[in-house]
Amino acid sequence: NRGIRQAEFRVLKNSMMPGVLIEMAYLSNINNEKYIMSEAGQNAIAEAIYQAIIKYFSKTYLISIEE
Numbered sequence: 274n275r276g277i278r279q280a281e282f283r284v285l286k287n288s289m290m291p292g293v294l295i296e297m298a299y300l301s302n303i304n305n306e307k308y309i310m311s312e313a314g315q316n317a318i319a320e321a322i323y324q325a326i327i328k329y330f331s332k333t334y335l336i337s338i339e340e
Contacts, residue, residue, distance in 0.1 A: 295322065 285292045297318050298305035308314035 282294055285294055298309045300306050300309070309318070
């Protein structure tokens with residue numbers, strides 16, 4: 274966990290809505306590459322992103338999202 278940082282990334286700069294850039298792993302790291310290429314790794318990453326979205330909307334808009 275490298276924390277939350279703010280910057281004017283080109284991919285987000287001209288967006289007309291809030292956006293998030295997610296960096297899940299470094300392909301230059303052989304262990305990260307193996308993990309991100311595996312089905313288990315992809316499922317874990319997808320689940321983590323999903324849970325983060327649910328948590329954000331639940332806290333930000335005080336709503337309950339049915340799974």
